[in-house]
Amino acid sequence: MDAATIAINQRMNKFDGHAQVWLFGYGSLIYKADFPYLERRPASIAGWTRRFWQGSHDHRGTPMAPGRVATIVPQAGAVCDGMAYLITPEVFAHLDHREKNGYLRLATDITFDDGSKVEGLVYIANEENAAFLGAAPELDIARQIARSNGPSGPNSEYLLHLASALRELGKSDPHVFAIEQHLAQLKDAPPAAQ
Template sequence: MAGKPGVWIFGYGSLIWKVDFPVVDRVPGLIRGFVRRFWQGSHDHRGVPGAPGRVVTLIPLDEWKEMKDEHRAAEDCVTWGMAYRLPEDQVDQVLAHLRHREKDGYTEHLVDIFQHQADTEPIIFKAICFIGTTKNSSFHGYKPLNELAQQIATARGPSGPNDEYLLNLAHAMHELAPEAVDHHLYELEARVLSLRRTNESGSADAACPAAAAASISSLS
């Protein structure tokens, strides 16, 4: 099998739901040999220097096996995402745009993409994938899930709140590959949603005494 021709980009984070470049084809699929983790610091999009957010990167399995992590399921050892074929006459422009977008620690790597988990032959060979390796200066690594969720729930940067990034990614993955197992992503989603509900409930409770005082004042 020759695979689909052309220059392809594989997105596993915001590139799944924020496609701000021209494409001529898109194919959902998975790559092997990595796990997706919110272990990359974001100082320019979902956080700022001194108060960074957290975004996803890919950890090679051989490195991940030596790291601390709450999740060790074998099903986590594939990463689902979306592949995009670039217009032949705009490859250089799109890559320049993506290199700027991914400048906070990400570098280009080549990955093979499979269409189904049971496939033995890739559907796309040597797609370009932006990965923040464990050696890049913005790699922050493991943090306990409760602390990681709290950081994501509160961080904000020029591109918006950090929890928006997480929830958009989780929503996209639920739709893109409902059969996919990603304990790390979906447990963070649940924890951040719980923090949101707690914060909203606290805000509502704080507003009630003020509303009651205003009502009493109007009667006096």
């Protein structure tokens, strides 16, 4: 599948006719809501885990030197914590453009911190999209993040903001925090050791 997903997402009609839709964010959407929303609540989705397996050619890297950003992958028993936003359908044009590098809309059950649930949607980048980089050791992911930079800024900034946002929510993510720790060690290491 081509990494450009705007047209595919525009064909999703699951929520046509809805005046409002809940959107679940697990990456930069947790801390960077650059769109209007009606309500914002901590939430989670079950059966998914966050991974830095998606390439970023348009925000945190370039086509020749992609960065790594978060996606979610299926994992039995896992819970992915994040932030849910109640939005109107007009916001989809902005989100489809923001998430155009391989992310597809997917309907999912969202669970709020009070235990209540609602059907909403999430953008995921699966292994079938051209920008998918896949699994790698967390140290290698940190090395790639450390050297990547794109139109939206340094890739490290994305990782550090996400780790900070998860801590503010009181949530743990061993994958994100391990990459963050490796990144800090790389920063402190002499250039030859990197």
